[in-house]
Amino acid sequence: MQRGRVVTTNARAGTAERKQEPSARPPLVRELLLVVGLFLVYKLGRQAATGHTAEAFRNADRVWDWERALRLPGEGGVQALLLHDSTLVHLANTYYATVHFPATVLFLGWLYWRRPAHYLWSRRVLAALTGAALALHLLMPLAPPRLLARTGLVDTGRVYGPTVYGASPAHDTLANQFAAMPSLHVGWALMVAVGLIAATRTRWRWLWLLHPLVTLFVVVGTANHYWLDAVVAVAMLGVALAFLRAPGRPGAVRGRARSLVVRSGGGVREPAAGPAAVPVATSGAAR
Structure with a gap:
């Protein structure tokens, strides 16, 4: 007698989902210490790159000329x-x-609590x-366009406020003003958008791209960064x-697993509702 193959897709879905969840939520204290430690290393590294005023302005002149040669918008x-x-x-x-x-x-906090696997990926x-x-900040100190007189741009933070920078880069103990390239404002904002798009399924998730777009408009318009x-x-x-x-995207594995019903010549018989129901593929059995 020829029989259809029975596929227990709920079991497959559970197995596949477990494979897509490589690790549980990491310890909170460890993650806080790790993130704070990375931030302090970065801040100290940026401060170590200060004091290269002449080189920073030479590089700024070069970047400005490169942009004009590439015909980028002003x-x-x-x-x-x-x-x-x-x-x-x-x-x-x-x-x-x-x-x-x-x-x-x-962004990191939400992923930590709701999407641990995506949190680990985003943090890395x-x-x-x-x-x-x-x-790159250490190798190529770069004065921002607001400090380069030939650009004709206004330092909007100093003129209109608020500003996060001291009056003089040489005496600014809180920030390295010669760390313009790359723009981590743009890089981090784009990663926030990419991470949230990858970690969610809502049809509105693409609107997160507005964050890096607005950030790009802001950092260029305030003359803190070049294109x-x-x-x-x-x-x-x-x-x-x-x-x-x-x-993997949340929920995607479950949907794929449910579609893996093996047909052997017949239709798919819908199961009754209930947690134990499994789809059964049947073929006309020879009797």
Whole structure:
């Protein structure tokens, strides 16, 4: 007698989902210490890159010339949009000063509690991106366009406020103002968007891309970064993402497993509702 093959897709789904969850949520204290430690190393490294004023301005001249040679749009066009209204400028400065770190922390915190596998992946990507950025800051100190007189751009933070930088880069003990390339504002913002798109299934998840787009508009319009700073940040993030692959999308494995009903010539008989129900594939049995 010829029989159809019975496939228990619920069991397959459970097995596949367990394979897609490589690790449980890591210990919170360990993760806090690790993230804080990485942040302190980065801040200390940035401070070690200060004091290269002449080199930073030479590099700024080169970057400005490269952008003109590449026919990139002028940063002044973006800033002109902001300067139409002082309130808009103030909002852009506030966004630059207050959204960068809190948004990234909230992103990691949400993933930690809701998507542990995606948290581990995102933390590794951000660490790789930040480490590569620190290396470039050390190798190529770069004055931002707001400090380069030939750009004709306004230091909107100093003129309109608020600003996170001291009046003089040489006396700024809180930040290295010669660490313009790459723009970690753009790199981190894009990773937040990529991570949330990968970790969620809602049809609205693509709206998270507004965060890096607004960030790009802000960092260029406030003259804190060149276009090339953003380009390099995106390229570095792309390399990190290529080597550190994301875990499977939540719910995708369950959907795929349920579709693996093996047909042997007949239709699929729908099971009765209930937790123990399993789809059964049947073929016309020879009697």
